[in-house]
Amino acid sequence: MKKSMKLIASGLAFTTLFGSGAFTVNAQSINQPTSNNPQTVETSSVQSDEEIVKALTPYVEVKDDKVYLNNDYKNKVIVSEDVVANITTYMNELNKAVDAGEVVINDDLSVTEVNQAFTVASSGTSYKLHWWGVTMTMNNKDATEFAQTLENTGGATVGASAISRFIPSPPTILVSTIAGVIGGGAVSLGKRIDSKNKGKGVKIEFKISGPIVYSR
Template identity: 35%
Template structure:
């Protein structure tokens, strides 16, 4: 009877462990299946393929004096066409929409600006209407490979740092260190030089004009913008949305920069491994193996704590893969002992 109960409990532990670990593999598979265009298009808010406007709720105060709302963008995107030469046009039937002429004129200016970049071979528009900004050699220009000081940035903080470009504007991502620099710079008043510099490395607008634009759409000016960023910062940085391209870009949203799905799965896998290690008592044939395993486990745990709390040393996906590799021997040992006890 005791043996049956013991075997039943082991089966329960195995099922529980599989439930905790199985999402890891689905995440890895789905991530590996993404094309380059989809990777550029996917956002932490969960944008779906074919829709460049994810559902985004503005938690901070409303922005004022914004000509084009994101609802207008969503409606008009349904009438966008990607031409054979890589440019965009609006289907004439968009006129049946209940959208003011001033809004559609503004959007037409965005499209004209973007098409100009495409014709000059400075940008490529993807089928999902996300945009790749190109360097002089034709490679995709990012904050990591930028060949000028304005584009270069060192990834040192927790959270995502980078940007996505769409036909309607920009999503700028700032890690925790950059976010602190942002709100401290803006709240200090004056020209907010450091904060403006971080934003203008992506948006091709002179810093003085960018500061003027931000002050014009946010109550409280630059200081109010800094307070808004601080309010939205929850440890992983923020995402700032700008609607409009080039000189037409205006801030229309500040959001949490959350990219914690991989971190949550890493934590669950670590806890599953700890649970198995305690339950099995002697998971390995020799004590020296157990000591070595504990050392590796503690190293991964320490890396997880440092990566999620202090400094972003490696990506969440890589940390998750490392964790699964370290836990695998323990899980295999558990399966073997379960089969032997039957």
């Protein structure tokens, strides 16, 4: 079974908060071998979150109900040690959630929450945990309120109290992922949500290089 992880695009520094600790990632390029010589590494780098996730997904696996990054990726993809540390730290948090009976990581890399309370958000908000991060979908009302909440933080870290306004009793892994991805960029994210909300709400992906906001 698998679950969400956090990665960072080349050249970006990123601090996340998981559980009681924090760690900073300064990711480098990810290069892939040429098709005619598996030992030869191309000089082009993978820049986007999507490219990073796509390159490493084949090496994410479930063993004994927990998620790991198989070291076989080293034979195909070159990734900075900082990025790998970021991934494994997030996976460790997922595995703690498994031990706590909060989530089940499925063989198809999807994540199922055990406690029904975790899956019940407000009528205008829904979310889904992935092995690469979190997706949150909000209607117009919740998106507007969430944007205002973020802008009112003044740059302070977003915590469980802010998130629980839209997702009652949020699981620790959800709070830590969202808080970690947002970091000190709450005000900026709030403005982006306002910009993308065209009256129908937004979808937010909390991913490697930061939150990505889409109009609905």
